[in-house]
Amino acid sequence: MSWSPDINFVQQYKNELTPIFQQKGSRLRSTVSVVTQNGEFAYYDRLGRATAQAITARHADTPLNDIDHTRRRNQITGYNHALLFDNQDALKMLINPTSDYAASQAWALGRMMDDVIIDAINGTAYTGKTGSGTQAFDTTNQRVAVNYVPTGGVPADSGLTVEKVRRARKILAANEVLDMGETPYFVCSAQQMDDLLGTTQVTSSDYNSVKALVAGDVDTFLGFKFVRSEQLDTTSGHRICLAYVPSAVKLGIAEELKVRINERDDKNYSIQVYSEATFGAVRMWEEAVVQVLCDE
Numbered sequence: 001m002s003w004s005p006d007i008n009f010v011q012q013y014k015n016e017l018t019p020i021f022q023q024k025g026s027r028l029r030s031t032v033s034v035v036t037q038n039g040e041f042a043y044y045d046r047l048g049r050a051t052a053q054a055i056t057a058r059h060a061d062t063p064l065n066d067i068d069h070t071r072r073r074n075q076i077t078g079y080n081h082a083l084l085f086d087n088q089d090a091l092k093m094l095i096n097p098t099s100d101y102a103a104s105q106a107w108a109l110g111r112m113m114d115d116v117i118i119d120a121i122n123g124t125a126y127t128g129k130t131g132s133g134t135q136a137f138d139t140t141n142q143r144v145a146v147n148y149v150p151t152g153g154v155p156a157d158s159g160l161t162v163e164k165v166r167r168a169r170k171i172l173a174a175n176e177v178l179d180m181g182e183t184p185y186f187v188c189s190a191q192q193m194d195d196l197l198g199t200t201q202v203t204s205s206d207y208n209s210v211k212a213l214v215a216g217d218v219d220t221f222l223g224f225k226f227v228r229s230e231q232l233d234t235t236s237g238h239r240i241c242l243a244y245v246p247s248a249v250k251l252g253i254a255e256e257l258k259v260r261i262n263e264r265d266d267k268n269y270s271i272q273v274y275s276e277a278t279f280g281a282v283r284m285w286e287e288a289v290v291q292v293l294c295d296e
Contacts, residue, residue, distance in 0.1 A: 025110030027227055028117045029251065031185040031244075032281070037076055037252030041131065044250055044284060046070045073131025074252045076280035079112050081105040084264065085271040098273050102259045105275035109257055113279060114231055120249055120281035121242055121289055122233055138286040144168055146238045146293035157295040159195030160188055160241060162206050165222050168243040168290040175287040178223075182245040186224035189232055192241055192294050196221075234296075241292040248288035254278040 035042075048068030083101050127133035144167045147155040158164075165186065172178050196210045212218045219226050224243065233240045255278035263269045283289065 022107060023111050023114075023230065024107045026113040027229055028114045028187065029110075031187070031225075031227060031246060032117055032249040032251045033246045033284075034251045034253060037074065037254045037280070039254075040076060042074045042076075042252050043131065044072050044074065044282070046072065046284065071128060071131070072250070072282050072284055073126040073128075074250055074280050074282040075126075076252055076254045076278050077116075078255070078276065078278040079109055080274065080276040081108055082272060082274040084267060085273065087268065087270060098261050098271055101273040102261065102275060105273065106257055106259065109275060109277045111231065113251075113277070114229060116279065117249060117251060117281045118229075118231060118233060118242070120283050121244065122240060122291070123283075125283045125286075135283075135286070137283070137289070137291070139291065142171065142286055142290050144171070144290060144292040146295050157238075159199070159296065160192035160292065160294045161199050162196065162204075162210070162222070164292050164294070165196075165224065165243075168292050169222055169224065171290045172243065172245070172288070177245055177285075177288045180245065180247070182247060184224050184243065184245050185227055186221075186241065186243045186292075187227045187229050187232065188241040188292075188294070189230050189239060190228060191296055192239065193226075193228065195294065235293070237296065238293040239296050241294055242289065243292060244289040248283065248285050249281055250284055251281045252279060 046069070048070070050067050051065065053063060053065070083105070085098060085101070122137055124137075125135045127135050144164050145155075147157045148164055148167060149155055149158075150163050168186070169178070169184070172184060178184060193214045197214045206221075209218070209221055213221050213226060232242070255276065257275060257277045260272075260274045262272060262274075264272045
């Protein structure tokens, strides 16, 4: 095993483990639609738009108008982490770190949940009656280019700008996404937060709002609730930031986090710390997600 508890041996001036800097659990779970899922696959039906028509004659036949029904499939996967804590190690340490190990495992599973959500947003969605069809993300209509500038400007690669955030909001608004009463989220990394501050002039009316956002005094800007994630995907060296509403993604959870700490009689009664969770995610609506490419 690569794990080496011997770094905690002997010296008696340490009485606790200090975890490495890391994201503690999921940051994106609260930004999507969470449902309980029973079974490996779940199918979610989507209802399209209805179109009304004019009445052109008296006593005409009642028209029969269909509304499109489509379907998305979600698949869950189990994730786990286990670690053995040898009794001989315990005799040489001043602490019992099992609870710290359990916390670290829980954080890791939370980060995995964020990875699954991000992959679902950017990746292929499975469609059709049995989920055998596929739907790629719409990079033509639902993406803000890395070199985006407002009309009249000269396109040039850039980090996150106020204009890009506004463009993402405009795309969602044009798709009637923002009128459904949901909170729109904007997910970006610390670099993009800094980009906003650096590209917003002190004389701009947006500057104080961006400064408060970066400082953590507020978490909203231009109607978006900002969430920081350092796990966002990249394409051609450009960070893919995400703007969306919760109903854009289904997160199916079959098993919430379970932690077991018990003896292993097959391992000289060493203590095993084991954590497990089962979940999966699917993008429900391309129209409700915007990718914003940022140069780093």
